[in-house]
Amino acid sequence: MNVDRWGAGVGVRHAGGVRGIVAVLIKRTSPDLVRAKPLNVIATFQTRTDLRQWGHVYGMGVVMAVRKILNLSKYEKLLRTPSEPVKKNDRDLKKLIADIKDTIEANPAVGLAAVQIGVMKRVFGVRLGYYEDQPDEEMQPATIFINSEILEKSIDTARDFDACLSIPGMFGYTNRHLVIKVRYTDEDGKVQEREFTGWDARAIQHEQDHVDGILFLDRLDSLDDLYVVSRGADGKPKNIPYKEAVKQAETLAQTNKES
Ligand SMILES: [Zn+2]
Numbered sequence: 711m712n713v714d715r716w717g718a719g720v721g722v723r724h725a726g727g728v729r730g731i732v733a734v735l736i737k738r739t740s741p742d743l744v745r746a747k748p749l750n751v752i753a754t755f756q757t758r759t760d761l762r763q764w765g766h767v768y769g770m771g772v773v774m775a776v777r778k779i780l781n782l783s784k785y786e787k788l789l790r791t792p793s794e795p796v797k798k799n800d801r802d803l804k805k806l807i808a809d810i811k812d813t814i815e816a817n818p819a820v821g822l823a824a825v826q827i828g829v830m831k832r833v834f835g836v837r838l839g840y841y842e843d844q845p846d847e848e849m850q851p852a853t854i855f856i857n858s859e860i861l862e863k864s865i866d867t868a869r870d871f872d873a874c875l876s877i878p879g880m881f882g883y884t885n886r887h888l889v890i891k892v893r894y895t896d897e898d899g900k901v902q903e904r905e906f907t908g909w910d911a912r913a914i915q916h917e918q919d920h921v922d923g924i925l926f927l928d929r930l931d932s933l934d935d936l937y938v939v940s941r942g943a944d945g946k947p948k949n950i951p952y953k954e955a956v957k958q959a960e961t962l963a964q965t966n967k968e969s
Contacts, residue, residue, distance in 0.1 A: 716792035730944040775809040776816040781877045782925070785828075789876055792923040793823075793830045795857050803833070806842050807897050809852050809959035812834040819875055821852070821913045826876050832857050834917035836858045838910050858894035860918055861903070868908070872916055880952070882936040884929040886912045903910030 782789060796803060806829055814822045814835050823834035826901030866888040873881035890911045893903045906914055916926060931935055938953035950958070 713776040717835075722874055730774060734852065771931060772808070775812045777809050778814045779813065779817075779822075779826055780810070780828055783876050785876070788830075789825060789920075789924045789925065791825070791830065793825050793832045793921045796834050796895075798955065803831075803856075806831060806833055806836075809838050810854065811852050814852045818846055818849065821917045823918055824852070825923075832921045834915045834921060835856075836910070836917055838906075840909050840913065854897040855892070855917070856897070857912075858892055859922075860890050861893050862889075862891040864889035866911065869911060870909075872912075872929065874916070877925065877927065879939050880936065881939065881949075882926055884926055884935070885931070886915045886929075892918075908942060 759871050767811060780788060782931040806824055809820050809829075810824065810833065813819075813827060815835065819837075821834060821836040824831045833854065835854050835855050837850050837852050839850050864887050869883055869885050871881050872884045872886075885953045888911060889905060889907045891903065891905050892914060893901065896902050919925065919929070927936070933952055937949045937956040938952055940950050940955070942948040942949050
């Protein structure tokens with residue numbers, strides 16, 4: 711089966727795989743959310759604009775200390791494991807911080823947690839001050855959060871999207887606290903207490919979830935809030951509701967079986 715055959719680029723996983731394609735087994739990751747049959751829904755990898763900077767660029771050569779990002783389809787167990795506190799400010803920590811920064815910049819991404827590159831430490835980076843369609847060169851360097859705790863959360867929440875380098879080709883709408891107060895150790899070893907609002911607060915909550923082994927899929931109210939980013943027949947990015955994508959994949963699987 712060729713993904714192009716279906717036009718919109720979503721299909722059932724086939725033997726051998728296709729470069730630039732990943733399978734996300736939602737049934738296994740969020741069983742409570744899914745009533746559909748287990749299916750590998752495949753989404754084409756996206757350019758960063760598709761997912762508004764949370765997007766994904768694969769096949770990039772290893773430059774600097776850009777690390778491989780672990781994805782949900784292969785590394786679910788790890789991604790669902792809470793990370794350990796950092797105890798020492800040593801060379802390993804410095805290397806980890808450099809790797810997180812380089813990997814964020816290379817993708818480019820807004821945020822990344824250590825677990826996503828296979829390091830089970832409570833460390834993540836977020837590029838603060840992000841806004842939609844922000845040019846790469848205007849993005850700030852990542853701020854590093856070590857052993858962070860969310861001390862206070864506003865009752866007010868904001869609904870916006872979540873996407874994740876470990877769940878390529880998908881995004882979902884979630885409610886996140888609008889204002890949070892965070893205590894963390896910065897990369898110079900100083901303990902900070904800061905308040906964050908809006909997108910910064912959202913990105914920090916997403917990464918804080920990672921160190922606790924939680925994914926944005928767990929924050930969806932329902933599967934109606936989940937979308938697969940695909941490519942239309944015209945080659946342009948197209949968002950398809952997840953349930954619709956599953957249906958299309960099932961139909962395609964049936965067609966393939968019959969032919
Ligand atoms: Zn993520």
